[in-house]
Amino acid sequence: MDTVQLASRLQAIRSVLEQAAQTGGYPAPRLIAVTKNHPVEEILPLRGLGVEDIGENRVQETVAKLPALRENFRIHLIGRLQSNKVKYIIEDVASIQSVDRLSLAREIDRQANRVGRVVPVLVQVSPAGEPQKGGLPPEELRDFLRQVSELDGLRVKGLMAIMPNTEDEPYLDGLFAGMRRLFEQVRAEGIAGIDMDELSMGMSHDYLLAARHGATMVRIGTALLGARTAPAGTTRQEDA
């Protein structure tokens, strides 16, 4: 895709985000360009178009692309993450958005302490109970946040969710509204040692709804960069 086409897609997405957020009475969310499966030559032009944040979901691919990307973007790890791979990305990621189990939180804490960082993380919630996508059941969220708040190598900044891949708009609308409600409830509870500033939800097929329901970050890949399939032997939701 040439830069003119990329710029026009970006502008179209931004304008939808702004309008939808305004309809819901929220500020427009930050765009995270999901660049997994795309080579760095396709990613770098985004910087000139004002994109500052990118999302990757596999550690091996992230590490390979880091030298070319790290100076230009904040890199967020958005995919399911195996604890034993945390050490490879701990120094370079702007956030890890898929924290959904204590063993992973503890390993992030351990590695962050080793390199002297406090790593921003989002806790992934599973709004529709799809275990294969990762995420905690909402009813386990508070306990989990209290446990993670005791680890000093990471700082919870908010919540992340992946919605079901469905065209059923009323259903999705309800799930997004529920996530925003949960986010606000937890924020109001003021759990010590955590922040509730970010709500990362919305992808290519549902970012309008996400923006309308107060996402602070949307993660958009295909709608911006086009479809690219994962390398053989991997799938979209596979462990990073």
Ligand SMILES: *Cc1c(COP(=O)(O)O)cnc(C)c1O
């Ligand atoms: C791939 C991915 C996205 C982006 O998906 P698109 O449908 O291509 O916009 C968002 N979030 C996560 C966790 C992903 O793995």
